[in-house]
Amino acid sequence: MRKWNFCAGPAAIPEEVLRDAQNELLEWNLSGSSVMEVSHRSNLFAEVATSSMRDIKALLNIGDDHEVLFLQGGATLQFTSVPLNFTKKSSIVSYLNTGLWSKKAIKAASKYASVNVVASSEESNFTFVPNTQEWRVDPDSIYFHYVMNETIQGLAIRDPISSEIPVICDMSSCILSEEVNFNNLDLVYAGAQKNIGPAGLTLVIIKKDFLEKLMKIFLIFLAIKKIVRQAPC
Amino acid sequence: MRKWNFCAGPAAIPEEVLRDAQNELLEWNLSGSSVMEVSHRSNLFAEVATSSMRDIKALLNIGDDHEVLFLQGGATLQFTSVPLNFTKKSSIVSYLNTGLWSKKAIKAASKYASVNVVASSEESNFTFVPNTQEWRVDPDSIYFHYVMNETIQGLAIRDPISSEIPVICDMSSCILSEEVNFNNLDLVYAGAQKNIGPAGLTLVIIKKDFLEKLMKIFLIFLAIKKIVRQAPC
Numbered sequence: 001m002r003k004w005n006f007c008a009g010p011a012a013i014p015e016e017v018l019r020d021a022q023n024e025l026l027e028w029n030l031s032g033s034s035v036m037e038v039s040h041r042s043n044l045f046a047e048v049a050t051s052s053m054r055d056i057k058a059l060l061n062i063g064d065d066h067e068v069l070f071l072q073g074g075a076t077l078q079f080t081s082v083p084l085n086f087t088k089k090s091s092i093v094s095y096l097n098t099g100l101w102s103k104k105a106i107k108a109a110s111k112y113a114s115v116n117v118v119a120s121s122e123e124s125n126f127t128f129v130p131n132t133q134e135w136r137v138d139p140d141s142i143y144f145h146y147v148m149n150e151t152i153q154g155l156a157i158r159d160p161i162s163s164e165i166p167v168i169c170d171m172s173s174c175i176l177s178e179e180v181n182f183n184n185l186d187l188v189y190a191g192a193q194k195n196i197g198p199a200g201l202t203l204v205i206i207k208k209d210f211l212e213k214l215m216k217i218f219l220i221f222l223a224i225k226k227i228v229r230q231a232p233c
Numbered sequence: 234m235r236k237w238n239f240c241a242g243p244a245a246i247p248e249e250v251l252r253d254a255q256n257e258l259l260e261w262n263l264s265g266s267s268v269m270e271v272s273h274r275s276n277l278f279a280e281v282a283t284s285s286m287r288d289i290k291a292l293l294n295i296g297d298d299h300e301v302l303f304l305q306g307g308a309t310l311q312f313t314s315v316p317l318n319f320t321k322k323s324s325i326v327s328y329l330n331t332g333l334w335s336k337k338a339i340k341a342a343s344k345y346a347s348v349n350v351v352a353s354s355e356e357s358n359f360t361f362v363p364n365t366q367e368w369r370v371d372p373d374s375i376y377f378h379y380v381m382n383e384t385i386q387g388l389a390i391r392d393p394i395s396s397e398i399p400v401i402c403d404m405s406s407c408i409l410s411e412e413v414n415f416n417n418l419d420l421v422y423a424g425a426q427k428n429i430g431p432a433g434l435t436l437v438i439i440k441k442d443f444l445e446k447l448m449k450i451f452l453i454f455l456a457i458k459k460i461v462r463q464a465p466c
Contacts (some may be wrong), residue, residue, distance in 0.1 A: 001265060002259070002260070002265055002266065003264070003265035003266050005266060005270050005271060005272055007272045007274075009272055009273045009274065010269060010270055010271060010272060010273055010278075011270065012266070012270050013267060013269060013270055015259070018258055018259050018267055019259070021258060022255055022258040022259060025251055025254060025255040025258065026235070026248070026251050026252070026255060027235070031236070032234060032235055032236035033235065033236050033238060033245070034246060034251055036243060036246060036430075036431040036432075037238050037243055037244060037245050037246055038238060038243060039238055039240045039242055039243060040242045040243055040432070041240075041242065072305055072306045072307075072310065072433070073305045073306065074305075077305065197269075198269040199269075199273070200305065200433040200434070201433070
């Protein structure tokens with residue numbers, strides 16, 4: 001009998017998905033190989049990437065204003081790369097603090113930019129989401145960052161964010177579990193291992209016009225702009 | 234009939250390995266789950282990590298002077314994180330230039346430290362390995378870096394390196410394909426997808442006393458020292 005792991009981190013994968021993967025493990029799509037063995041430069045693999053991006057867009061109801069990227073690592077790599085990609089030392093960035101993952105993202109951003117914490121419920125041990133009327137977003141911020149669902153303390157933000165400045169959202173532990181309007185979201189990242197599949201991959205959804213605001217690239221492997229240009233589709 | 238992909242990048246995996254993975258995909262080790270589904274904090278998973286490290290040490294004949302780490306990404310993430318972890322702006326680092334991957338590593342290091350190229354065959358289009366007698370290693374270097382096997386131009390360095398300063402080696406395209414003496418190697422990295430398995434993981438082997446030379450951590454996900462401390466074994 002199969003067991004179901006509902007913990008944070010790696011968790012249960014639907015049995016039919018595992019059975020499909022099992023059936024195709026030695027021979028995938030009549031290629032004579034496992035999908036893990038085909039060249040990353042082959043048309044076969046390009047089609048996997050293209051169709052996965054297309055499927056994600058369809059499932060999330062995302063239009064052509066956004067790019068879908070499959071990047072390395074998890075949420076930590078992303079919330080570290082976001083300030084590296086979008087700020088310089090004098091930049092102001094705004095963060096909402098609603099729990100452990102917010103705090104980690106704030107700490108990472110503080111190394112590269114000036115962080116304005118718009119509101120926090122840390123003093124009450126993260127037992128409530130601060131009222132939006134009390135958020136003090138610096139209008140000069142490069143972006144506003146929040147975590148839609150905090151896995152440790154349990155705070156969730158369901159209402160869409162209305163903001164004059166670009167909005168960045170960590171959706172690791174709620175993506176694909178509910179309907180979300182992406183129109184007002186400029187950059188969304190989600191580590192795959194919580195809601196999508198095995199660990200090692202992060203889904204990034206970025207608005208094309210926000211891409212144009214990328215600063216000079218600091219670390220080549222974090223260079224989102226370059227990755228978009230090299231993508232097979 | 235199975236096909237064999239010998240290209241650089243993802244390549245053929247032994248059929249018996251694929252068959253084992255296929256058999257265990259739904260139920261692994263009587264756990265009632267796929268190995269992809271079990272908690273990263275469970276004893277079951279800790280045993281996978283511990284035994285994999287033990288097996289790598291046995292296969293490579295590495296003793297207890299070295300740590301074995303399984304990190305995210307590929308060689309690019311590693312040759313970028315090496316200067317971030319070991320240097321400051323005024324540091325000198327020495328690199329041998331024998332091809333495309335050497336050049337990429339030199340370019341990455343140049344952003345964080347002063348790079349001394351000890352020898353290069355670039356002017357002759359990388360058709361020979363410069364004679365070791367002509368290498369000009371700066372004695373004040375934090376480390377010496379070389380690529381054991383260059384996949385594009387084909388230059389390989391088989392002789393062990395004798396050096397007063399710590400030696401770092403990119404072994405992505407030759408690891409586990411020949412016997413290597415690790416005694417004089419302080420840090421070795423190898424992207425898994427060339428010689429070991431599917432893409433997404435990098436093997437890092439680091440001498441414990443070299444770990445002590447790590448500089449203040451710059452990016453949390455590149456923090457090798459922290460990863461070692463948190464490792465299950």
